[in-house]
Each structure stands twice: as C-alpha cells, then as structure tokens.
Amino acid sequence: MNLPDAFIEKYQQLLGAQSTAFITSFNQPAGKGFRINPTKLDAVKPLVNTKAPIAYVENGYYGAIRGRDIVHTSGGVYSQEPSAMYVGAVVQANPGEMVLDLCAAPGGKSTHIGSQLAGEGLLVANEINPKRAKVLAENIERFGLRNTVVTNNSPEQLAAVWPQKFDKILVDAPCSGEGMFRKDPEATKYWHTTYPAECARRQKDILQSALTMLKPGGTLVYSTCTFSPEEDEQVMAWLLATYPSLTAQTIEKFPGMVAANPTWADGNPDIQKAVRLWPHLIRGEGHFIAKFQLASNTTAPIALAKKTPKKQQVNGQPTKAQMAIFNDFVAQTFKQDPFTWGHLKLQGVYLHEVSDADLPLQGVKVLRNGLNLGTFKKNRFEPDHDLAVTLPQNSFKVQHEVDEVAYQQYLHGDILTLPKPIADHKVFGLLTHEDLGFALGKFVNQQVKNFYPKGLRQ
Numbered sequence: 001m002n003l004p005d006a007f008i009e010k011y012q013q014l015l016g017a018q019s020t021a022f023i024t025s026f027n028q029p030a031g032k033g034f035r036i037n038p039t040k041l042d043a044v045k046p047l048v049n050t051k052a053p054i055a056y057v058e059n060g061y062y063g064a065i066r067g068r069d070i071v072h073t074s075g076g077v078y079s080q081e082p083s084a085m086y087v088g089a090v091v092q093a094n095p096g097e098m099v100l101d102l103c104a105a106p107g108g109k110s111t112h113i114g115s116q117l118a119g120e121g122l123l124v125a126n127e128i129n130p131k132r133a134k135v136l137a138e139n140i141e142r143f144g145l146r147n148t149v150v151t152n153n154s155p156e157q158l159a160a161v162w163p164q165k166f167d168k169i170l171v172d173a174p175c176s177g178e179g180m181f182r183k184d185p186e187a188t189k190y191w192h193t194t195y196p197a198e199c200a201r202r203q204k205d206i207l208q209s210a211l212t213m214l215k216p217g218g219t220l221v222y223s224t225c226t227f228s229p230e231e232d233e234q235v236m237a238w239l240l241a242t243y244p245s246l247t248a249q250t251i252e253k254f255p256g257m258v259a260a261n262p263t264w265a266d267g268n269p270d271i272q273k274a275v276r277l278w279p280h281l282i283r284g285e286g287h288f289i290a291k292f293q294l295a296s297n298t299t300a301p302i303a304l305a306k307k308t309p310k311k312q313q314v315n316g317q318p319t320k321a322q323m324a325i326f327n328d329f330v331a332q333t334f335k336q337d338p339f340t341w342g343h344l345k346l347q348g349v350y351l352h353e354v355s356d357a358d359l360p361l362q363g364v365k366v367l368r369n370g371l372n373l374g375t376f377k378k379n380r381f382e383p384d385h386d387l388a389v390t391l392p393q394n395s396f397k398v399q400h401e402v403d404e405v406a407y408q409q410y411l412h413g414d415i416l417t418l419p420k421p422i423a424d425h426k427v428f429g430l431l432t433h434e435d436l437g438f439a440l441g442k443f444v445n446q447q448v449k450n451f452y453p454k455g456l457r458q
C-alpha cells in the first residue's frame with residue numbers, strides 16, 4: 001500500500017524498532033469478522049464457520065459473511081472487523097440502562113450494545129450525517145432491536161434536550177481513520193500531517209456534549225480507529241485535565257492488546273488504563289479505547305449545551321377504530337398474540353411500538369423509534385419489514401421456506417409463484433430460508449406478493 005511519506009516517518013519516530021512490523025502490516029489483508037445476533041444463535045450457528053472465535057467478544061468470530069447470505073439478510077449476524085468489536089465489549093451495557101451511542105453509523109457498536117441490553121432499557125443510536133443515519137436505521141431494523149431510538153442530530157442539539165440522561169455514552173469518534181487504511185486504502189489520500197490535530201478539535205467538542213448528557217456516576221467510552229496520539233492519548237489527557245470529576249477506568253488487555261502510552265501525551269500514568277490495538281500485534285485493524293467514570297456527586301451538567309434544536313416530533317395514540325384494524329391484523333397473522341406489545345404510538349399513519357423509557361423527544365429528529373409495526377391504509381393494516389426480522393419466527397401462522405433460487409428472486413423484488421395456495425384467504429406470512437425469517441410476503445392464492453423493502457433489494 002502507498003502510505004504518505006510523512007505518515008511513515010511519524011510512526012518510525014514514535015514506534016522505533018517496532019515500526020518495520022507496523023509498516024509491513026499494511027501489506028497484509030484487512031481483518032474480517034462477524035458477530036452473531038444472540039437472539040438468533042441457535043439458527044445461525046449451524047450455518048456459519050465458528051471454528052475461530054474472537055477471545056474478547058461474546059458471539060464474535062473471525063471470518064467473512066457476504067451481504068446476500070441469509071445469515072446477513074435475516075439479521076442473524078453483523079459483519080464487523082474484529083478490533084472494532086472490542087469497543088462494544090468495553091461499553092458492556094447492562095439490561096435496563098439508558099445508553100447513548102453518539103456517533104453511531106453504520107451501526108457496528110450500536111447493534112452490539114443493543115444486543116447487550118437484551119430488550120430492557122433504551123439505546124439511542126445517533127448519527128449526524130443524514131445519509132449515514134438512514135443506513136444506521138436499516139441496520140438497527142435488520143438486527144431486530146426493539147428498544148432503540150435512531151436519531152439524526154448534532155451532539156450539541158442532543159445535549160440541549162438530554163442533560164444528565166444516560167448511564168453510558170459511547171463516543172466512537174470521527175477521526176483520521178489511520179487504523180482503517182487497510183480496509184479503505186482511499187483514506188490515505190485525505191491524510192495530511194495536520195489532519196489528526198483537526199480531528200482532535202472536533203472530538204473535544206463532541207466529548208463536551210457527551211459529558212453534558214452523562215448521569216452522575218455514568219460511564220463514558222471514547223474510541224477511535226486511528227493511531228495518532230493527537231486523537232488518542234492527547235484527547236484522553238485533555239479530558240482528565242479539563243474535567244477532574246472524570247476518572248479513567250482500566251480496560252482489560254487481552255493477548256495482542258497493549259496499554260496506551262502516557263509519554264505520547266502529558267505523562268499522566270492513568271493513560272495506561274486505555275488500550276491500543278495495533279494491526280502488527282493483533283488479528284484486526286487499529287483501534288484506541290478509553291473508559292471514564294463521572295463522579296457520582298456531580299450535580300450540574302458538566303458543560304452547557306450550545307444550540308437549541310428546532311424540529312418538533314409529536315407522537316399520538318392510535319384511535320379505537322385503528323386499534324380494531326390492528327387487532328384484526330394480529331389475529332389473522334399470528335398464531336396467538338405471543339408477545340406483549342409495549343407502548344403503541346401513532347405518527348401520522350405509522351404505528352410503532354416504543355420504549356416506555358423517560359426520554360423526551362421534542363426537538364429531536366427521530367428516524368426510528370422502537371419497532372415499526374406498520375401503516376394504516378384505509379381499512380387495512382400493512383405490516384412493516386421489522387416484524388419479519390424481530391418477532392419470534394414460530395409466531396407467524398403462515399411460514400414458507402424458500403429454496404436458494406426463490407430466496408435470490410425475492411431479494412431482487414420478484415413475486416413468487418407457489419405450486420399450490422398455502423392459505424384460503426389473503427394473509428401476510430413469513431418467508432424463511434435455511435429456517436431463518438428474512439421477509440414478509442402477502443400470500444394471495446398461489447402468489448407471494450413481494451414485501452421486501454425496495455431500499456434493501458439486491
């Protein structure tokens with residue numbers, strides 16, 4: 001790989017004898033991995049290679065999964081490079097907690113944290129970039145996370161509405177991305193000597209907003225996918241020096257991981273509590289992770305929010321007539337009502353099941369709130385794709401296993417033709433492949449009308 005000369009010189013100086021192994025590692029292929037969705041473990045395990053587990057991540061494995069594979073489309077796995085998986089493991093959310101992933105797209109860490117919450121508590125997955133936020137929402141949907149809100153705001157906007165709201169906050173910061181050069185060699189073109197310092201300034205602004213939203217006693221995890229001390233050790237040193245109510249927490253170092261280097265910042269020995277993952281020492285890409293606890297006696301929010309948001313989001317209750325239509329749909333589609341619906345909220349014609357967590361959403365741009373149940377259309381209810389990947393498979397009255405050819409046709413958007421009708425009336429059912437539910441279909445006589453979302457068709 002063609003690395004900038006200044007980059008090579010910088011790391012020769014910083015790493016000394018180790019720099020040759022470091023520079024050589026850029027000619028090796030990027031590390032690949034996947035995490036199995038804990039809600040689909042039994043169905044997924046027989047379909048993937050689990051011979052190479054990642055020691056530091058539950059349900060994490062080395063290896064590659066293709067985007068068309070059923071284990072991917074059904075939300076059975078999330079492909080994520082191995083080092084990045086350690087960030088979620090360090091966050092270690094507990095069921096019931098309120099967690100914010102502030103820079104969340106495309107959703108690697110959010111899907112991990114969402115799984116850790118196991119349906120209890122709330123995850124807010126936020127992304128500032130609208131296009132990337134849409135991808136984030138799709139990945140949250142695919143992973144079947146019910147108690148998650150996806151938002152598209154700047155950190156300052158959120159800090160204005162949610163002071164001291166979260167038990168845990170992850171800032172997986174936008175950075176100079178040096179640790180991803182092997183995955184995306186184009187990124188070397190944007191690199192210049194002052195880029196890390198520019199990124200560090202933005203990271204400090206984001207962290208300040210994050211700290212405003214942290215509850216007293218809460219945990220902040222700061223991570224980057226870069227090697228530059230300006231964004232890693234030096235931002236950590238700045239946090240500790242600027243906010244005495246923060247204490248660095250020790251992160252476990254598994255084989256191949258090393259302590260962060262205090263001499264690359266202000267010499268604060270606590271910096272060693274953070275961890276570095278280097279591609280010449282571990283099977284994965286470059287990462288830096290630091291963890292902090294905010295003193296439990298912190299009274300006022302740590303920093304003042306700067307901007308007030310404008311957008312308003314109003315959630316309403318479905319009417320009695322709409323509930324009758326929805327209940328009718330449930331009775332026709334499911335064997336019995338096997339799951340307890342949470343709070344049902346109406347937004348326009350869209351019905352959602354939302355968390356009952358105390359999180360005001362006025363002024364927040366919400367892309368997705370909990371489970372999208374479907375849409376009211378005149379006198380009928382049209383279910384959302386969410387139901388296919390989120391609800392227990394055996395709860396659908398109609399389930400239809402398709403072969404590889406029909407699976408590919410359905411992903412493409414085609415109507416399927418059955419040898420004989422499955423039901424004697426029009427009904428929504430679950431399509432499965434390799435026994436994993438991946439889409440809804442409307443069964444009408446011998447046809448299955450395609451309800452695979454247009455945006456996901458391949």
Ligand SMILES: C[S@@+](CC[C@H](N)C(=O)[O-])C[C@H]1O[C@@H](n2cnc3c(N)ncnc32)[C@H](O)[C@@H]1O
Pocket residue numbers: 102103104105106107108109110127128129132154155172173174175202206225
């Ligand atoms: C390293 S990526 C996040 C990766 C993600 N956590 C994952 O695991 O899939 C950083 C994200 O920060 C977003 N970002 C860029 N500028 C930002 C800003 N000023 N404030 C907050 N987020 C920002 C980027 O759009 C990008 O999606």
